[in-house]
Structures are given as C-alpha cells and as structure tokens.
Amino acid sequence: EIVLTQSPGTLSLSPxxxxxxxxRASQSVSSSYxxxxxxxxxxxxxxxxxxxxxxxxxxxxxxSGSGSGTDFTLTISRLEPEDFAVYYCxxxxxxxxxxxxxxxxxxxxx
Amino acid sequence: xxxxxxxxxxxxxxxxSLRLSCTASGFTFGxxxxxxxxxxxxxxxxxxxxxxxxxxxxxxxYAASVKGRFTISRDDSKSIAYLQMNSLKTEDTAVYYCTRQxxxxxxxxxxxxxxxxxx
Numbered sequence: 533e534i535v536l537t538q539s540p541g542t543l544s545l546s547p548x549x550x551x552x553x554x555x556r557a558s559q560s561v562s563s564s565y566x567x568x569x570x571x572x573x574x575x576x577x578x579x580x581x582x583x584x585x586x587x588x589x590x591x592x593x594x595x596s597g598s599g600s601g602t603d604f605t606l607t608i609s610r611l612e613p614e615d616f617a618v619y620y621c622x623x624x625x626x627x628x629x630x631x632x633x634x635x636x637x638x639x640x641x642x
Numbered sequence: 643x644x645x646x647x648x649x650x651x652x653x654x655x656x657x658x659s660l661r662l663s664c665t666a667s668g669f670t671f672g673x674x675x676x677x678x679x680x681x682x683x684x685x686x687x688x689x690x691x692x693x694x695x696x697x698x699x700x701x702x703x704y705a706a707s708v709k710g711r712f713t714i715s716r717d718d719s720k721s722i723a724y725l726q727m728n729s730l731k732t733e734d735t736a737v738y739y740c741t742r743q744x745x746x747x748x749x750x751x752x753x754x755x756x757x758x759x760x761x
Binding site: 564565567569571575576577578579582588620622624628629630631632633634635636 | 677679686687688689692703705739744745746747748749750751752753754
C-alpha cells in the first residue's frame with residue numbers, strides 16, 4: 533500500500549507570502565491519480581487540484597500543483613486570508629483499488 | 643447544483659450497528675461511483691470505501707480497517723447511497739462524509755455526519 537507523507541506538518545506564513553507544500557509517496561504514483569484538498573475548520577474538504585496539476589472548478593489560479601513519480605507539490609502563490617487551512621494530498625492505487633490521504637499540512641497565520 | 647446530504651449519525655454502543663444515508667441531488671446519481679470518507683476527531687482523512695456505478699458492475703471496495711464490518715450499497719431510483727456499519731468499535735468514532743467519486747478523486751463532498759461509538 534502506498535503511503536503519502538506530507539511536509540511540513542505546519543507552515544506559518546503571512547498573507548501575501550508564497551506557500552509550498554510537499555507530498556511524498558512511498559512508491560511511484562501516476563500523476564493522473566494525485567489530488568489535493570483544502571479543509572477549513574468545521575467544513576468538509578474541498579477539491580483543489582486533480583491529476584497533479586489541474587485546478588478544480590472555481591479554484592483561483594494562485595493555487596497550482598506540480599510533480600511526478602514520488603514527489604508532488606502544491607503551491608499557493610500569494611496567500612489570501614481565506615487560504616489558511618489544512619491541505620491534504622490523496623492518491624488512487626489500482627491494484628487493489630484503494631484511495632489514501634496524506635496526513636495533512638496546516639497553513640497558519642504567522 | 644450538486645448536493646450531498648448525509649444522515650443517520652449519532653451515539654451508538656460498541657458492537658452495535660448503524661446505517662448512514664447519503665441523499666444526492668443536482669446530477670445523474672447512477673452515473674457515478676460514490677465513496678465514504680471519515681475523519682476521527684482532530685485527525686486526518688481516511689477513505690472508508692466506494693461503490694461503483696451500475697455501468698461498472700455496482701461492485702464495492704473497502705479499506706482494510708472496515709472490510710467485513712461495513713457495507714456500502716446504493717439505490718439509484720432514489721439517488722441514495724448507504725453505509726451499513728456493523729460491529730462498531732470505539733475507533734470508528736468520526737465524522738463520516740459522503741463523496742462523489744470522479745474516477746480517482748472526490749469532486750463533491752457532503753457536510754458530514756458524526757458517529758460516536760461509546761458505552
């Protein structure tokens with residue numbers, strides 16, 4: 533089973549700064565099978581990025597995803613106040629079919 | 643507008659059963675796989691299982707932690723997905739989210755329903 537490790541656990545930044553979040557897989561993951569979600573306190577997660585780099589409907593272009601193989605990155609170019617939240621990466625494994633999440637990165641206001 | 647509304651959560655004793663429902667609207671329910679994802683208090687997200695659309699056999703897959711205890715089913719005529727949870731354990735305490743599965747990721751989520759397993 534593929535394990536996703538997210539780092540750092542917490543990222544303390546100020547509005548306007550750039551955030552770089554890492555998701556590392558224990559085995560190679562198809563880029564088509566890697567997604568990112570945002571979760572704010574008391575809310576359900578929201579899909580941000582799928583296929584490693586495609587933004588979901590309605591997601592601002594300050595969010596971007598990149599990477600391949602075992603290393604994937606979510607970048608928020610300039611943090612807005614509403615971006616302070618927890619971010620999860622997720623992958624799909626096909627043999628057997630399983631979906632797994634990373635442990636999350638909390639982006640907090642510095 | 644796609645909407646997913648979970649119901650059926652609550653307090654249940656260890657070893658007992660509970661069934662959650664997810665009522666969908668705003669899309670052709672039968673065309674999509676549906677998943678359940680849970681989140682224990684203060685913890686991260688854990689995939690529970692999914693059910694394929696009838697076009698793909700309507701078969702199910704489960705996480706190892708719930709396999710043999712949980713069963714996912716669907717009623718396409720009512721646009722409802724179910725999660726039947728048997729032999730509940732205290733570690734099953736979590737918010738349970740219903741999600742629409744877009745092949746390999748989850749594009750829409752319900753607001754979640756809390757299940758507390760405690761004596």
